[in-house]
Amino acid sequence: MEFSSKILERAVNEMSQLPGIGKRTALRLVLHMLKQPKEQTTALVEALKTMRDDIKFCKSCHNISDVELCEICSNPIRDTSLICVVEDVRDVMAIENTSSFKGVYHVLGGKISPMDGVGPHDLNIESLVNKVKQGEIKELLFALSSTMEGDTTNFYIYKQIQDYNVFTSTIARGISVGDELEYADEITLSRSIINRVPFENSLKS
Amino acid sequence: MEFSSKILERAVNEMSQLPGIGKRTALRLVLHMLKQPKEQTTALVEALKTMRDDIKFCKSCHNISDVELCEICSNPIRDTSLICVVEDVRDVMAIENTSSFKGVYHVLGGKISPMDGVGPHDLNIESLVNKVKQGEIKELLFALSSTMEGDTTNFYIYKQIQDYNVFTSTIARGISVGDELEYADEITLSRSIINRVPFENSLKS
Structure with a gap:
């Protein structure tokens, strides 16, 4: 040009x-x-x-914030013993939009991805492990993308904290609401069958 | 959000x-x-x-330039009696890339578009008409988009200068090189037939 x-x-x-x-x-x-x-x-x-x-990052969850401790972390109604582990700020916004999560977040700032030169030490993993070590966390909910990098990151963190008394969960994988079954990929469909839930649960919105 | x-x-x-x-x-x-x-x-x-x-605009052609008179206007090899009228800087760049135009340009800065609130006085039309009035221009080549707004602008300028001794032309409309005939729209196809050219001309690259 x-x-x-x-x-x-x-x-x-x-x-x-x-x-x-x-x-x-x-x-x-x-x-x-x-x-x-x-x-x-x-x-x-x-x-x-x-x-x-x-711009500042919350000193607890590393979310973008104008104050030292973000609105979510400083909200007394939120359950600080339940931490949702996410990749970045956009995921916090997406989950907050659903109004279905009452715990707090931990923003990693990315996923472990050797191909892009991102290792565990480039992410906010140490501070998460420290929180778990302090013993006040009851549950870690992994909400990373369902990709190779996301799974690797989940597993890396899981290995670091498995000796501590903390329950770990991941968000459910399954058929998207509104999707036709025949167009779903095999892995998703098979996961949705293995992890089936009681029918009464599906009646709750 | x-x-x-x-x-x-x-x-x-x-x-x-x-x-x-x-x-x-x-x-x-x-x-x-x-x-x-x-x-x-x-x-x-x-x-x-x-x-x-x-950023500055060339005082003659209104193209974006770092100096008062842009490189094209100040180039002694260019034919200043042939002016190509274009909408904006991108069109100058596109035509310059073809290396097939040896005249100079006049950048209007847009098209007449009452829907968008753009009238003739928002564009660099007056300076173009003045150039023609001075009598040193032999040909005006309209190279605006082939849309309602482009045609309106062409016609407006044509009306302003028709009493002066200047030849006006527009770039040829026709089938794009490499296009299949059956997918061409009717108006383009009909124009390409009406404005057919001697076969020998098509042998030149």
């Missing part, structure tokens, strides 16, 4: 560093900014700068 | 102002930035700020 301006080229190159944004999309976004009032770009730039400089 | 941090929410909201970027994508991009080294976000922020503050 030949640019008529170095300034434009630099902006496009920086934009295209973002995941899923190629050079063409970056150019479209940047030209859009040029057409909009200057204040809009200023607001974006300020918001990104503030975010990168000032 | 419920955010655990106002700073995060603000960054996501500003990102999602960009075209084609919804809240979910914005959150993904912003979380990606948080995982990357701080320098990367700083570089993006600086590049966008510089672009919005310092």
Whole structure:
């Protein structure tokens, strides 16, 4: 791509560093900014700068938070003996949207993935193991993606804490609500049969 | 979407102002930035700020340029009596990539589109008409999108300059190279028949 301006080229190159944004999309976004009032770009730039400089992570669960202890961890109604282990902030948001979890979270910040150069020490695993060692946790609920990396991470943490008196669970795998049975993959279908639940449970919403 | 941090929410909201970027994508991009080294976000922020503050437009063709008269307009080899009228910078880049145009450009900065509140006076039409009035232009080649707005804009400009001694042309409409005839729409196919060219011309690349 030949640019008529170095300034434009630099902006496009920086934009295209973002995941899923190629050079063409970056150019479209940047030209859009040029057409909009200057204040809009200023607001974006300020918001990104503030975010990168000032954002904090909850000292207990590592969720993104504006205060030292996030709203969930500091809420007295939440059950702090039940910890849901998730990959990142988006998973916390997704589970919070369901209103069906009353415990607290622990955000790992990723999954163990040797292919991407992410090892256990790049994640917030040590602080989780320490919480378990202190003996106040009754249950760990693993809610990672159902992938090779997610399973590896689950198993790594499980190995670290198996000698302590803590119950571990994972979210149920099965047929998605609304899905046709014939289109389900074999592993999911077989898991949903092995882990079948009493019919009365399915009547609860 | 419920955010655990106002700073995060603000960054996501500003990102999602960009075209084609919804809240979910914005959150993904912003979380990606948080995982990357701080320098990367700083570089993006600086590049966008510089672009919005310092970018210049060529005083002749309104193309984005770092100097007063862009490289194309100031190139002595280019034929300044042949002007290709385009919508925006991307079209200049697309045509320049073909290396088949030896004239200069005039960037309108958009198309006349009453639905979007864009009238003739929001575009660089007056400066184009003035160039024609000065009598040094031999040909105007309209290369706008083949849409209602593009055709309206072409016609508006044509009306403004029809009393002056200038030849006007538009880029050819027809079957794309490599396309199967049966999938072409009727209007394109009919245009390609009406505007048929001598077979010898098609042998030139």
